[in-house]
Amino acid sequence: MKVLKRRIFNILKSNREKFPRLLSIELSNLCNSNCIMCPRSKLTRKVQNMPFYILEKIVNNCKNLPLKKINLFWFGDSLCNKDFIEYLRYIRRNLPGVRLYLSTNGELLPEDKTKAIIDETLLDVINFDIDGVKKETYESIRRGVSFDKVVKNVHFFIDYKKKMKKRKPQIRVTIIKMIPTVSEIPEFVNYWKPLVNKIDINDYNTWLGTQIDLNVGEKLKESQEGKFTFACIHPWEELVISADGLAGLCCLDYNMKAQVGDTNTKSIEEIWNGDKINYYRNKLINLEYDDIEICRNCNAFIYQNKKTWSRLQ
Numbered sequence: 001m002k003v004l005k006r007r008i009f010n011i012l013k014s015n016r017e018k019f020p021r022l023l024s025i026e027l028s029n030l031c032n033s034n035c036i037m038c039p040r041s042k043l044t045r046k047v048q049n050m051p052f053y054i055l056e057k058i059v060n061n062c063k064n065l066p067l068k069k070i071n072l073f074w075f076g077d078s079l080c081n082k083d084f085i086e087y088l089r090y091i092r093r094n095l096p097g098v099r100l101y102l103s104t105n106g107e108l109l110p111e112d113k114t115k116a117i118i119d120e121t122l123l124d125v126i127n128f129d130i131d132g133v134k135k136e137t138y139e140s141i142r143r144g145v146s147f148d149k150v151v152k153n154v155h156f157f158i159d160y161k162k163k164m165k166k167r168k169p170q171i172r173v174t175i176i177k178m179i180p181t182v183s184e185i186p187e188f189v190n191y192w193k194p195l196v197n198k199i200d201i202n203d204y205n206t207w208l209g210t211q212i213d214l215n216v217g218e219k220l221k222e223s224q225e226g227k228f229t230f231a232c233i234h235p236w237e238e239l240v241i242s243a244d245g246l247a248g249l250c251c252l253d254y255n256m257k258a259q260v261g262d263t264n265t266k267s268i269e270e271i272w273n274g275d276k277i278n279y280y281r282n283k284l285i286n287l288e289y290d291d292i293e294i295c296r297n298c299n300a301f302i303y304q305n306k307k308t309w310s311r312l313q
Helices: 002-016 052-062 084-096 111-119 135-141 147-163 182-192 217-227 269-273 277-286
Strands: 022-025 069-071 097-105 125-129 171-176 199-202 240-241 245-248 259-262
Touching: 002 269, 022 097, 052 084, 052 217, 052 269, 084 097, 084 111, 111 269, 135 147, 171 182, 182 199, 240 269, 259 269, 259 277, 269 277
Parallel strands: 022 069, 022 240, 069 097, 097 125, 125 171, 171 199
Antiparallel strands: 240 245, 245 259
16 A cells, blocks of 8 residues: 555656646735734835736746646735736736636725626636624734725625626635634624635644744644644645746745746746756655755644645655
8 A cells, every 4th residue: 555655646746747737926915914924024025016027928938838727816915916907817818728816805806806807707716815704803813904895895796796697706705713713713604605605714824933823722733733744745736936036935935035946037847847946845755844944844734734645645
C-alpha cells in the first residue's frame, strides 16, 4: 500500500509541475479595510494597482495552456482598482475557458459594476467575506467597512442576478470561525442559506505565525501544537503574482520573501519550472520547513491534513 501511494503521489506531483492549475493575481494590494486578522500593518511592499501591461503579459502567457482557475485577488481588495471591470473583460475575452473567482468584502461594489459582472458573465464565482451577522461584531473585525453598505450591496447582487435569470456567477459568503464570530455562526448560516449558493466557514489562518491565533476549541489546539508532516500543496497548485509582476511561492507570503520569478522578464511556464520554485519544492518534500523563513511557523496544515495530497505522502 505504501509503495502504491508513493507511485500515485509521484504521478500527481509530476502532472502538477507542468503548469499551475491556479493563478492568484493581485489586481490591487490596496484595501478599504483594516481587519483584525490581517497583517496589513506589516506590509512593506509598494501599495499599488497592477499596471495593465503586466496583466496582458500574464494572460498571454496562459493561452492554450492547462490553467484551470484565476483568483482575481491576493493581498488587497481588487475593487480598489477603479479599472477592475476592464481588467476582467480582458481576461474573460482572452481566457474564455478559465474559471474566474473574486473574493471581496463587497463595500466597493456599486450597482453599475454588479450589473456589468452579471450581464456580461464576467465571473464564475463571487465570494463575499462577511465576518459576523451583527453590525457591531462585523465592524469590530472588518474595521473601516460599513456593515450596512456591504449587506445592501450583497442583496442587490443577489436580487439583480435573480432578476436577470442568470446562472452565473455562483454567489458565496464566507465567515471565519474565530473567537469573535463563533457564537454567531448558526445565525449567520440561517440568514444567508436561503439567499446564496454556498456558505464557507473557514478556520483561522495566522498568516505564517504573524497573527495571534484566534482559532477555537480543538482547532486551536491543532493549530498551536501541530505541524506539517507532509509537503505543503501550495507550490504545486498555485502561483501568486503581485501587483508589480513578481511571482511568489505562497499566497500567505504577503511581503514576497520567497520570490520564485518575475513575470516582467520570464513566462509563467518558465517560472513554474524554474530552479527557484523547485528548490523550495525539494525542501518541502524533505520536510525541511525550518530552512524556509516563511514556512517555519505556518499553520496552513490545518486546512490540508485531511486532503488526498497529504494522505498520499
